[in-house]
Amino acid sequence: MKEIDARGLSCPAPVLHTKATLEQEHPATIKVLVDNAASQQNVERFLRSQGFEVRLEKEGIDFAVIGKCGTPGAAVASKAAPVATEAKQKILVMCATDRMGFGDETLGQKLMVNFIRTLKEMGPELWRLVLVNNGVKLAVAGSPVLEDLKAYETKGTTVLVCGTCLEHFNLLAQKQVGQTTNMLDIVTAMQLADKVVNL
Amino acid sequence: MIFPTDENVLVGLDRADDAGVYRISEELALIQTVDFFTPIVDDPYWFGQIAAANALSDVYAMGGVPKTAMNLVGFPIKEMDIGVLRQIIQGGSDKIREAGAVLVGGHSIEDSELKYGLSVTGFVHPARVRIKNNLRAGDRLILTKPLGTGIINTAIKAGLASAVLIEQVTRLMATLNRGAAEAMDAFPVHACTDITGFGLLGHLAEMVLGSGCSVRVESQKVPILPGTVDFASMGLVPGGAFKNKSFRQALVAFADGVDAVMQDMLFDPQTSGGLLICIESQQADALAEALTRRGVPAAAVIGEVLDDPQEKIFVS
Numbered sequence: 400m401k402e403i404d405a406r407g408l409s410c411p412a413p414v415l416h417t418k419a420t421l422e423q424e425h426p427a428t429i430k431v432l433v434d435n436a437a438s439q440q441n442v443e444r445f446l447r448s449q450g451f452e453v454r455l456e457k458e459g460i461d462f463a464v465i466g467k468c469g470t471p472g473a474a475v476a477s478k479a480a481p482v483a484t485e486a487k488q489k490i491l492v493m494c495a496t497d498r499m500g501f502g503d504e505t506l507g508q509k510l511m512v513n514f515i516r517t518l519k520e521m522g523p524e525l526w527r528l529v530l531v532n533n534g535v536k537l538a539v540a541g542s543p544v545l546e547d548l549k550a551y552e553t554k555g556t557t558v559l560v561c562g563t564c565l566e567h568f569n570l571l572a573q574k575q576v577g578q579t580t581n582m583l584d585i586v587t588a589m590q591l592a593d594k595v596v597n598l
Numbered sequence: 599m600i601f602p603t604d605e606n607v608l609v610g611l612d613r614a615d616d617a618g619v620y621r622i623s624e625e626l627a628l629i630q631t632v633d634f635f636t637p638i639v640d641d642p643y644w645f646g647q648i649a650a651a652n653a654l655s656d657v658y659a660m661g662g663v664p665k666t667a668m669n670l671v672g673f674p675i676k677e678m679d680i681g682v683l684r685q686i687i688q689g690g691s692d693k694i695r696e697a698g699a700v701l702v703g704g705h706s707i708e709d710s711e712l713k714y715g716l717s718v719t720g721f722v723h724p725a726r727v728r729i730k731n732n733l734r735a736g737d738r739l740i741l742t743k744p745l746g747t748g749i750i751n752t753a754i755k756a757g758l759a760s761a762v763l764i765e766q767v768t769r770l771m772a773t774l775n776r777g778a779a780e781a782m783d784a785f786p787v788h789a790c791t792d793i794t795g796f797g798l799l800g801h802l803a804e805m806v807l808g809s810g811c812s813v814r815v816e817s818q819k820v821p822i823l824p825g826t827v828d829f830a831s832m833g834l835v836p837g838g839a840f841k842n843k844s845f846r847q848a849l850v851a852f853a854d855g856v857d858a859v860m861q862d863m864l865f866d867p868q869t870s871g872g873l874l875i876c877i878e879s880q881q882a883d884a885l886a887e888a889l890t891r892r893g894v895p896a897a898a899v900i901g902e903v904l905d906d907p908q909e910k911i912f913v914s
């Protein structure tokens with residue numbers, strides 16, 4: 400069992416030391432000793448996010464976090480924090496219009512409705528749904544996919560709706576779902592995403 | 599401990615609001631506030647900007663206009679080059695000017711730890727002071743900056759934040775609450791505070807206590823900086839978030855779907871956060887629109903005031 404003494408270190412050093420140790424030594428079991436409850440919770444959360452099964456113990460006045468390298472499947476059962484397994488990626492889908500493809504408008508709108516509804520097959524990997532230009536119309540009163548978008552939000556997908564676009568169409572007050580966003584948020588999200596799908 | 603007071607003190611120690619307010623005449627009251635801290639970012643000019651924006655914010659949170667400011671400096675003159683201090687002060691003074699106020703002096707001492715901030719004086723009409731806890735059932739709550747600066751600053755310290763994110767959060771912290779305050783001025787706002795070290799729920803608790811009302815917050819409506827959830831899920835949550843949570847835990851009831859990461863984000867200590875405005879529900883959308891038109895970082899309706907005298911916060 401690899402042991403780390405992170406007592407006397409202030410945040411975020413305990414998590415950083417643990418991360419560095421995992422990256423360099425790949426221990427199957429690890430014990431991290433810290434001197435406060437906040438650091439204990441942070442290290443616990445970090446180890447769970449790396450697929451470890453974690454238990455907490457008190458050692459005198461100090462706090463210990465003991466981790467055993469579990470299978471990614473076992474760690475998913477933990478409700479404390481979302482787990483970053485190999486398979487889970489962050490997908491950003493950007494809809495710059497309210498229809499799919501060109502040629503026939505009615506067909507395009509039907510296709511977009513179907514697309515938005517089928518996105519649920521991405522499961523928890525659907526990380527961000529960004530709506531710009533005509534795409535913002537999908538998030539306002541009267542849109543056929545409002546309930547679907549609200550369901551995605553409840554499941555953890557962040558729905559971002561371009562504020563400038565809403566203003567341009569005079570639809571600010573009609574937005575029913577999602578957070579109003581700006582270009583910097585969108586660019587940052589694109590950089591952080593593992594995959595960007597642009598419609 | 600009893601502190602002396604007089605009848606011109608409109609907001610003093612007995613209320614613990616964002617600043618002190620003292621009536622000078624029928625039309626004029628003075629707002630007095632002070633704030634300083636250790637470096638938040640590496641760049642000295644931006645540190646000055648952020649510290650100044652943070653100090654000026656309390657004047658806006660009271661519904662006033664900043665007029666004069668003085669520097670507060672602790673500097674390790676033997677170890678650090680004086681040029682660093684010059685840049686910090688430049689950042690601060692540019693921000694003071696941006697607020698329409700004037701730098702009139704300051705004080706420095708030698709200190710092993712670098713510190714900077716301001717003491718600020720502002721004006722407000724005595725009848726228009728926006729205190730914290732004048733909540734009315736049915737009112738809506740509007741937040742003018744996204745959350746996440748505490749967690750992201752921890753990620754920055756850990757060297758895990760991208761350059762784009764560092765730039766974004768630096769600019770956000772340096773953004774004055776002036777635009778939000780000016781938008782708010784045209785509306786009959788009931789209460790207001792700014793979101794700083796106690797986190798959204800910590801400062802909301804200060805609004806709720808003494809109000810005779812309770813509040814519901816819809817966590818999905820709270821604007822949060824990109825990257826915050828991911829860093830919080832990795833355990834990069836500052837110690838202050840835990841302290842904030844344990845301090846106010848008794849007042850807050852989280853619904854089952856609100857996971858530990860969201861709870862931490864709602865208690866995440868903010869640096870130079872936005873205003874949390876309480877306004878009657880018919881006017882909420884109009885205020886949100888006015889805020890968006892002014893380009894403030896967020897204009898999110900995040901919750902409502904409930905007709906429930908328990909003085910609790912329900913987070914769904």
